[in-house]
Amino acid sequence: MLNKISTLTEQLAQLAISHQLKLVTAESCTGGYISKTLTDLAGSSSWFECGFVTYSNASKETLLGVDNSLLTRYGAVSEEVIKAMCKGALERTTAHLAISVSGIAGPDGGTEDKPVGTVWLGWQLDGLEHTAQFIxxxxxxxxxxxxxxxxxxGAISMIQQKD
Structure with missing residues (x-):
């Protein structure tokens, strides 16, 4: 799996550089893993701006401007919240492409509606947004x-859609 991550990171870096894009991450359940992966690649400062690790609901509100009503109504692991996380990350940086993630990595915390393994991912680039739920x-x-x-x-796909 680590080879796959390295290959995807290199592909994403090439696309970001060729399109002159800066990336930002807004992470919850991955705890900075996406940012770490991106910055493992030498030269990433030319295309990676920063990462927000917003593990708690309070940090999602404070650092990304996620409205408390979204968190209360839909929960942190929801399409509505990851969209707001992307939006907030882009508003607070000069990045062009945002990646957001919120999920239940376990071993506890799952429910019938949102079992352990439920993860929502979001991407936003130039007004285009895409979300996906995974189990x-x-x-x-x-x-x-x-x-x-x-x-x-997903980030690679968003950039390729620009072509």
Whole structure:
């Protein structure tokens, strides 16, 4: 899986550089894993601006401007919240492409409606937004790793749609 992550990161970097884009991440359940993956690549400062790790609801509100009513009504692990996370990350930076993630990595915290492994990912670029919900299987580390892979794939897809 780590080779796959490295390959996707390199592909994303090439696309970001060729399109002169800066990226920002807004992460919850991955705890900075996406940002770490991006900054593992030498030269990432030319296309990666920053990452927000907003693990708590309070940090989502304070750092990203996510409206408390969204958190109360839909919960942190929802399409509405990850859209707001992307929007807030873009508003607070000069980045062009935002990646957001919120989920339940486990081993606890799942419900009938949102079992462990439920992850919402969002991407926003030039007014275009895309979201996807996943139900990943495995242990906590597996779920987080799968979320990183899908986050990278989605970012690549967003840039390719610009072509």
């Amino acid at each position: 990943f299987k495995g242990h906590r580390a597996d779920i987080r790793e799968q979320a990183v892979v899908e986050a990278l794939k």
